Amino acid sequence: MLRVPYPDLYAALHRATLHLGLRDDRAALCARLFAETTRDGVYTHGLARFPRFAAMVANGCIDIAAQPTRVSGAAALERWDGHRGPGNLNAHAAMQRAIELARLHGLGGVALANTNHWMRGGSYGWLAADAGLFALCWTNTLPNLPAWGASTPTVGNNPLVIAVPRANGEHIVLDMAISQFSYGAISAAAERGQQLPVPGGYDDAGHLTTDPAAIEASQRALPIGYWKGSGLSLVLDLLAAMLSGGQATHQLSADPARESGLSQIFLAIDPSSFATRPDLDRIATAIVDSLHDAPPIDPNHPARYPGEQTLHLRAENLRLGVPVDPTLWRNLLALTF
Amino acid sequence: MLRVPYPDLYAALHRATLHLGLRDDRAALCARLFAETTRDGVYTHGLARFPRFAAMVANGCIDIAAQPTRVSGAAALERWDGHRGPGNLNAHAAMQRAIELARLHGLGGVALANTNHWMRGGSYGWLAADAGLFALCWTNTLPNLPAWGASTPTVGNNPLVIAVPRANGEHIVLDMAISQFSYGAISAAAERGQQLPVPGGYDDAGHLTTDPAAIEASQRALPIGYWKGSGLSLVLDLLAAMLSGGQATHQLSADPARESGLSQIFLAIDPSSFATRPDLDRIATAIVDSLHDAPPIDPNHPARYPGEQTLHLRAENLRLGVPVDPTLWRNLLALTF
Numbered sequence: 206m207l208r209v210p211y212p213d214l215y216a217a218l219h220r221a222t223l224h225l226g227l228r229d230d231r232a233a234l235c236a237r238l239f240a241e242t243t244r245d246g247v248y249t250h251g252l253a254r255f256p257r258f259a260a261m262v263a264n265g266c267i268d269i270a271a272q273p274t275r276v277s278g279a280a281a282l283e284r285w286d287g288h289r290g291p292g293n294l295n296a297h298a299a300m301q302r303a304i305e306l307a308r309l310h311g312l313g314g315v316a317l318a319n320t321n322h323w324m325r326g327g328s329y330g331w332l333a334a335d336a337g338l339f340a341l342c343w344t345n346t347l348p349n350l351p352a353w354g355a356s357t358p359t360v361g362n363n364p365l366v367i368a369v370p371r372a373n374g375e376h377i378v379l380d381m382a383i384s385q386f387s388y389g390a391i392s393a394a395a396e397r398g399q400q401l402p403v404p405g406g407y408d409d410a411g412h413l414t415t416d417p418a419a420i421e422a423s424q425r426a427l428p429i430g431y432w433k434g435s436g437l438s439l440v441l442d443l444l445a446a447m448l449s450g451g452q453a454t455h456q457l458s459a460d461p462a463r464e465s466g467l468s469q470i471f472l473a474i475d476p477s478s479f480a481t482r483p484d485l486d487r488i489a490t491a492i493v494d495s496l497h498d499a500p501p502i503d504p505n506h507p508a509r510y511p512g513e514q515t516l517h518l519r520a521e522n523l524r525l526g527v528p529v530d531p532t533l534w535r536n537l538l539a540l541t542f
Numbered sequence: 543m544l545r546v547p548y549p550d551l552y553a554a555l556h557r558a559t560l561h562l563g564l565r566d567d568r569a570a571l572c573a574r575l576f577a578e579t580t581r582d583g584v585y586t587h588g589l590a591r592f593p594r595f596a597a598m599v600a601n602g603c604i605d606i607a608a609q610p611t612r613v614s615g616a617a618a619l620e621r622w623d624g625h626r627g628p629g630n631l632n633a634h635a636a637m638q639r640a641i642e643l644a645r646l647h648g649l650g651g652v653a654l655a656n657t658n659h660w661m662r663g664g665s666y667g668w669l670a671a672d673a674g675l676f677a678l679c680w681t682n683t684l685p686n687l688p689a690w691g692a693s694t695p696t697v698g699n700n701p702l703v704i705a706v707p708r709a710n711g712e713h714i715v716l717d718m719a720i721s722q723f724s725y726g727a728i729s730a731a732a733e734r735g736q737q738l739p740v741p742g743g744y745d746d747a748g749h750l751t752t753d754p755a756a757i758e759a760s761q762r763a764l765p766i767g768y769w770k771g772s773g774l775s776l777v778l779d780l781l782a783a784m785l786s787g788g789q790a791t792h793q794l795s796a797d798p799a800r801e802s803g804l805s806q807i808f809l810a811i812d813p814s815s816f817a818t819r820p821d822l823d824r825i826a827t828a829i830v831d832s833l834h835d836a837p838p839i840d841p842n843h844p845a846r847y848p849g850e851q852t853l854h855l856r857a858e859n860l861r862l863g864v865p866v867d868p869t870l871w872r873n874l875l876a877l878t879f
Contacts, residue, residue: 279815281618282648311619312649314811339781341678354845355836367777369784379777381770403750403768404741411839413740430766431740433718436848439833440704440716444676447706447825448813455832472809474651476785478616488784495792496776499692502748508691511773 207534208526214252215240217537221255224540225262226269231294238293242325244527246518247380249389250325252533257462258291258324259542266465267291267321273298276318276450281310284449287320289465296323299471300332300342307338307473315471318451322346322464327380327512329471330368334376337482339474340368345442347457347464350384350428353435358424360438361454362387363445371489372482378512383438385427391417445470544871545863551589552577554874558592561877562599563606568631575630579662581864583855584717586726587662589870594799595628595661596879603802604628604658610635613655613787618647621786624657626802633660633679634669636808641673644810652808655788659683659801664717664849666808667705671713674819676811677705682779684794684801687721687765690772695761697775698791699724700782708826709819715849720775722764728754782807 218236227235239258243251261267271290275283283302287295299315306313323329323344333340346361362384369377386394386405394401395417404413406420406427413427420426428434446453451468458464476485493510501507522528536542555573564572576595580588598604608627612620620639624632636652643650660666660681670677683698699721706714723731723742731738732754741750743757743764750764757763765771783790788805795801813822830847838844859865873879 277816278648280647280649282811282813282815284813284816310617310647310649311615312617312647312651312809314649316813339785352833352836352845354838354840354843355833356839357837359833359836359845365774367774367781369777369780377777377780379773381767381773385767385770429768429770430718430722433722433766435845436716436718437702437704439829439847440706440714443706443714443826443829444704444811446829447817447822448676448811450817450821450825453825453829453832455829472649474619474781474785476619476621476653478619479614479621480784480787484787485784488787488790489780492776492780492783492790492792495790496689496692496696499689499696500694501691502693503691506691508689508696508772510776 206528207531209529209534211240211244211523211527214243214527214529218252218255221537221540221542225259227291234297235291235294238297238324238328242328243529244519244522245515246522247325247327248528249387252529252537254324255537256533256542260462261321261465264462266463273317273320281306281312282314283316285315285317287317289319289321292321292323292467293328295320296329296469296471297332299469300329300340300473303340303471303473304333304336304338307475311475311478313473313475316445316448317469317471318449320467320469322467323469325380326364326366327378330366330378330380331376333473334368334370334378335374337370337477339370339476340366340472342366342469342471343441343445344467344469345445345454345457346467347459347461348454349388350435350438351425352439353428353432356425358459359455360428360435361442363438363441365441369489372486375516376512377489377493377510378515380511383428383434383441385429388426391420391426395421543865544868546866546871548577548581548860548864551580551864551866555589555592558874558877558879562596564628571634572628572631575634575661575665579665580866581856581859582852583859584662584664585865586724589866589874591661592874593870593879597799598658598802601799603800610654610657618643618649619651620653622652622654624654626656626658629658629660629804630665632657633666633806633808636806637666637669637677637679637810640677640808640810641670641675644675644812648812648815650810650812653782653785654806654808655786657804657806659804660806662717663701663703664715667703667715667717668713670810671705671707671715672711674707674814676707676813677703677809679703679806679808680778680782681804681806682782682791682794683804684796684798685791686725687772687775688762689776690765690769693762695796696792697765697772698779700775700778700791702778706826709823712853713849714826714830714847715852717848720765720771720778722766725763728757728763732758
């Protein structure tokens, strides 16, 4: 792994987004969202995703020029069409609009149809939290998990983000897929010859297993909580598709290189009409303190809140350089994706 | 198990709520919420919960006369105080208010502090769905789950409800605690000498186990998805306590008979300004059909959506009588709880 200064990573990504045909502010924002994701330690969804992003521009799934438009709405709730533009730009615009609506109405919601993979969902949670707001957002995905009771992938892993702002910037941001492990994590463990830390799926004989190769063979990865995650995934898809009027998981291509036309929900909550930042912070700090004070199983690994490592990794990567895969980095500099 | 006609169950519960000191409409609604929960097959949270409800009236945790009041708010988002009144009446009022707000603003939210156990969370999802609205609601609870990495109960199982309306009344209602199994289910399996169907916690040696007695001994039940459910539980608590200004899980008594002063969130979504019922139904039906069409592992148990059994159980229990525990029923009739 190579470490490159953050400004260099951003500049190279910016050159790449311009090269793909994005213009002006949109090229800069798209590059920044990719660069910040890697900077914050979410390595699977930053630079590592850029080649697929470029491939989907090339194969026509992503329309680089398309901008999201408001279709309809009333007061706090709006329906938008992403016109299959870049997923991270669409999601950023949708959360920004939900924030505006929440500032007006206390709550703000945007249901976005016809969009593309939003890359790191946590980005939009951080966006709202940096603005001082709470947020919930989620996306549907291609079918990549068997519903509980089904033998083939039927539901999506539908990442869910919930963000809690703190005035000091140490936001609490849950960013989780509904699968216990991503297929990427399962493949990586299989390549390393390692077992998963907890059961991640079923083998072909129908037994729970921590063996990643057996799960790759059966294609029966687990939703979190078995039947519970299966149900959660389904209702997230229902809300996303019904409210946006867009596609549901069952309508999406099972080919990850053609996973396009997603539906997403963005909800922002602004309690500033009745709660002061210090009052909110006091409650959050007490909850975080109680978590940190819990007797740990391993004294070297106390309980942590979601996103707790983000600011630490961000600081480290800004100081030491952002870790990048040398081949990806070389290709990025050469504008060959 | 005895089966009693639904009207008899309701009448007996109504007599009991009047006996506890509830008045007029409130006594009727409280009784109806308990009775409907048992009628719908959620046996753990209906009549079976009534003795604890009565005990908490007796021990002062529940103020039978207290009614929820609006503390503050702006437009679509309000903060309410439950004044430690009956939890199901408070939750019903809060969701009813969220529905009203959503009809005005597209979205409606109520953050409720100082309330009590809402009994069956799904009741408030069904309330919104019967009104044609989508809803999300959740409650915090006493600390009953170790956070991921902690050895003692630190977070709540914080039930989460997500409701999707359908015009034919076949609503899709997820109603799930963040624990893999409730302590009630773990105890019941231990009493029957049965193993859990999937790992439900750790034993004292720190190994995942399906042995309910070992989990009772260690008190280390699992959140769904291990670290994922732990994080989800924490953020649900953060939103509930911060937005309502009420208590967080770490402030609640670990004694279930004194679990009072909870914080809850009720969000309703009304897309009627831009989506017709037939258009919404078409999308929902296609998603449900795709689930039902998935190849099942066991042909006798196809994949089901959350709440799919509710209307079936409701019809069966209305036809055959509602199953009740004979001792509970006798005590209810004798007004001895």
